[in-house]
Amino acid sequence: MLKINLCGIEFRNPVFLASGIMGETGSALKRIAKGGAGAVTTKSIGLNPNPGHRNPTIVEVYGGFLNAMGLPNPGIDEYLEEIKGVRDELNRMDIRIIGSIYGKDEEEFAEVAKKMEEYVDIIELNISCPHAKGYGATIGQNPDLSYSVCKAVKKAVKVPVFAKLTPNVTDIIEIAQAVVDAGVDGLVAINTVRGMAIDIKAKKPILANKFGGLSGRAIKPIGIKVVWDLYENFDVPIIGVGGIMSGEDAIEYMMAGASAVQIGSGVYYRGYDIFKKVCDEIINFLKEENLTLKEIVGIAHE
Amino acid sequence: MEKPVICRIKEIIEESPTVKTFIIDKDFDFKPGQFAMLWLPGVDEKPFGFSSKNSFSVARVGNFTKKMHELKEGDIIGVRGPYGTYFEPMGDKVLAVAGGIGAAPIVTAVEEFSKQGVEITTILGARSKEELLFLDRFKKSGRLEICTDDGSFGFKGFTTEKMKEILKEERFDLIITCGPEIMMKKVVDIANEYNIPVQVSMERYMKCGIGICGQCCVDDEGLCVCKDGPVFWGDKLKFIKEFGKYKRDASGKKIYY
Numbered sequence: 108m109l110k111i112n113l114c115g116i117e118f119r120n121p122v123f124l125a126s127g128i129m130g131e132t133g134s135a136l137k138r139i140a141k142g143g144a145g146a147v148t149t150k151s152i153g154l155n156p157n158p159g160h161r162n163p164t165i166v167e168v169y170g171g172f173l174n175a176m177g178l179p180n181p182g183i184d185e186y187l188e189e190i191k192g193v194r195d196e197l198n199r200m201d202i203r204i205i206g207s208i209y210g211k212d213e214e215e216f217a218e219v220a221k222k223m224e225e226y227v228d229i230i231e232l233n234i235s236c237p238h239a240k241g242y243g244a245t246i247g248q249n250p251d252l253s254y255s256v257c258k259a260v261k262k263a264v265k266v267p268v269f270a271k272l273t274p275n276v277t278d279i280i281e282i283a284q285a286v287v288d289a290g291v292d293g294l295v296a297i298n299t300v301r302g303m304a305i306d307i308k309a310k311k312p313i314l315a316n317k318f319g320g321l322s323g324r325a326i327k328p329i330g331i332k333v334v335w336d337l338y339e340n341f342d343v344p345i346i347g348v349g350g351i352m353s354g355e356d357a358i359e360y361m362m363a364g365a366s367a368v369q370i371g372s373g374v375y376y377r378g379y380d381i382f383k384k385v386c387d388e389i390i391n392f393l394k395e396e397n398l399t400l401k402e403i404v405g406i407a408h409e
Numbered sequence: 410m411e412k413p414v415i416c417r418i419k420e421i422i423e424e425s426p427t428v429k430t431f432i433i434d435k436d437f438d439f440k441p442g443q444f445a446m447l448w449l450p451g452v453d454e455k456p457f458g459f460s461s462k463n464s465f466s467v468a469r470v471g472n473f474t475k476k477m478h479e480l481k482e483g484d485i486i487g488v489r490g491p492y493g494t495y496f497e498p499m500g501d502k503v504l505a506v507a508g509g510i511g512a513a514p515i516v517t518a519v520e521e522f523s524k525q526g527v528e529i530t531t532i533l534g535a536r537s538k539e540e541l542l543f544l545d546r547f548k549k550s551g552r553l554e555i556c557t558d559d560g561s562f563g564f565k566g567f568t569t570e571k572m573k574e575i576l577k578e579e580r581f582d583l584i585i586t587c588g589p590e591i592m593m594k595k596v597v598d599i600a601n602e603y604n605i606p607v608q609v610s611m612e613r614y615m616k617c618g619i620g621i622c623g624q625c626c627v628d629d630e631g632l633c634v635c636k637d638g639p640v641f642w643g644d645k646l647k648f649i650k651e652f653g654k655y656k657r658d659a660s661g662k663k664i665y666y
């Protein structure tokens with residue numbers, strides 16, 4: 108009932124793990140797969156090992172979390188060993204892997220993508236992380252850079268390529284147009300929303316990086332609007348992310364135009380099996396309303 | 410809310426040449442073995458076990474702990490916690506094996522168990538006499554066996570040698586341990602030989618402390634040391650293949666023991 112097909116790839120269900128949550132090791136991805144996710148997205152992986160920012164890298168605020176992890180990862184070569192260790196098991200469970208990658212420029216992106224390609228079903232380009240200077244949103248806030256990165260990766264690999272967008276821009280359509288022109292197969296929206304929290308007794312920003320990205324309940328309306336705008340303007344599939352805690356939230360994203368969703372912060376609020384819970388809630392809704400998954404995608408636009 | 414609570418340091422106790430205890434002005438409702446993320450604004454935020462409801466005992470090993478040791482009474486630190494699983498009593502007779510700074514969580518467990526009427530034997534190990542921690546607190550809570558690597562006090566040798574000696578004579582219902590992983594691995598092997606249930610407190614590089622960033626996940630089942638641990642029962646350890654073999658650094662790269 109929840110089976111979907113994106114770019115010719117079958118997914119057991121449309122509820123995926125978002126990048127950066129529990130994605131640093133193969134075994135953690137396997138644990139999330141057992142929690143019912145249709146696909147798991149890796150931590151964003153770069154060319155070389157990166158310890159990330161100093162702690163505090165995360166702090167809770169009303170409506171979610173602020174994080175500035177700083178893209179910690181062991182580098183693509185070592186990370187591939189993590190994926191190889193669980194690839195067969197995930198295949199057996201019929202769970203897809205989305206390989207999230209980052210780089211400082213188009214060459215680096217293409218190089219990491221090429222290495223990653225063999226072991227994943229989709230490549231997701233992180234051009235949207237708000238707190239890693241020179242990476243992520245530095246690219247994703249600039250249509251020309253976004254275009255060249257997407258173009259280079261599309262040329263380098265055969266698997267479908269999705270671009271993950273940042274909401275921290277004036278005109279999301281301009282950026283999305285650039286990456287669609289570059290030939291990406293789909294869009295993922297949204298990454299976190301820039302924010303800061305100050306401890307008034309310490310008289311300092313709490314995050315070591317000073318600012319970070321907001322995730323969780325508070326950003327759902329922002330994500331819904333971005334997905335809505337993308338659906339109005341483009342024909343490529345959209346994966347909705349941002350503040351999804353329940354089946355109802357997932358359905359809201361789908362009605363705005365998302366074919367699938369990803370969950371990050373919700374793992375904290377509802378556990379590692381939130382994926383199964385959300386799937387059950389989606390099924391209940393579809394039964395109640397006598398609708399199919401296909402029918403609800405974009406239904407709010409009609 | 411998962412955010413630091415700012416506390417003021419009331420008193421600093423020099424426990425040994427390398428360990429200081431920081432007593433703070435707030436009490437936390439912790440269970441033995443649980444930890445908190447301690448924040449030094451402008452420096453870092455790292456995990457430390459509670460050594461009582463209002464204190465942490467910190468061994469100086471690197472930059473953060475050096476900065477901790479430079480703190481003065483009246484200074485502030487942020488405390489985020491308590492987090493994680495804890496030591497649980499079972500049966501009437503418990504053997505506790507503590508190595509080095511591992512004595513900090515163990516002493517809180519031993520005190521709590523003894524209050525509940527459990528008979529305790531603690532094997533406490535350190536490099537030398539000066540590095541032995543919490544002698545008075547351990548003695549008040551039961552029998553204490555001391556080991557030093559250099560023989561400057563008590564038994565000369567490892568805690569695990571003493572443990573084998575004691576187990577030849579006596580039966581225990583439960584073994585709890587905290588210390589260097591190599592020591593704990595041996596403790597677990599010996600406990601298994603004698604078929605005694607065991608609980609260990611593990612350490613892995615931690616960032617979020619609340620089970621979402623994935624930094625401290627252990628192979629092969631992706632258990633989070635910060636949330637599913639740090640205290641694991643022996644039967645859960647069977648799902649932690651990397652125990653005693655390797656850990657990961659801040660980037661996620663494997664480091665073999």
Ligand SMILES: Cc1cc2nc3c(=O)[nH]c(=O)nc-3n(C[C@H](O)[C@H](O)[C@H](O)COP(=O)(O)OP(=O)(O)OC[C@H]3O[C@@H](n4cnc5c(N)ncnc54)[C@H](O)[C@@H]3O)c2cc1C
Pocket residue numbers: 444454455456457458459466467468469470471472473474475510513514611612613614615616639
């Ligand atoms: C659950 C738990 C409870 C702990 N309880 C205590 C305690 O009560 N008293 C005490 O003195 N120490 C305790 N530690 C260890 C303490 O966190 C490290 O000694 C401290 O982080 C070292 O920081 P550093 O900058 O001084 O040293 P570094 O030179 O950075 O590191 C020295 C060692 O500490 C480890 N370490 C460094 N950063 C972290 C981190 N963020 N998370 C986990 N390990 C790290 C490193 O892997 C390395 O082996 C505990 C660790 C954990 C995981």
Ligand SMILES: Cc1cc2nc3c(=O)[nH]c(=O)nc-3n(C[C@H](O)[C@H](O)[C@H](O)COP(=O)(O)O)c2cc1C
Pocket residue numbers: 125126127128150151165172174176178207233236271297298299321322323324326348349350351369370371372373621622
């Ligand atoms: C701790 C943490 C780490 C994250 N790391 C990444 C990352 O490495 N790459 C990325 O594209 N997004 C990362 N994100 C963003 C999430 O993938 C997601 O876009 C965002 O959290 C919104 O979804 P949520 O509200 O369900 O958490 C991270 C988010 C969090 C909370």
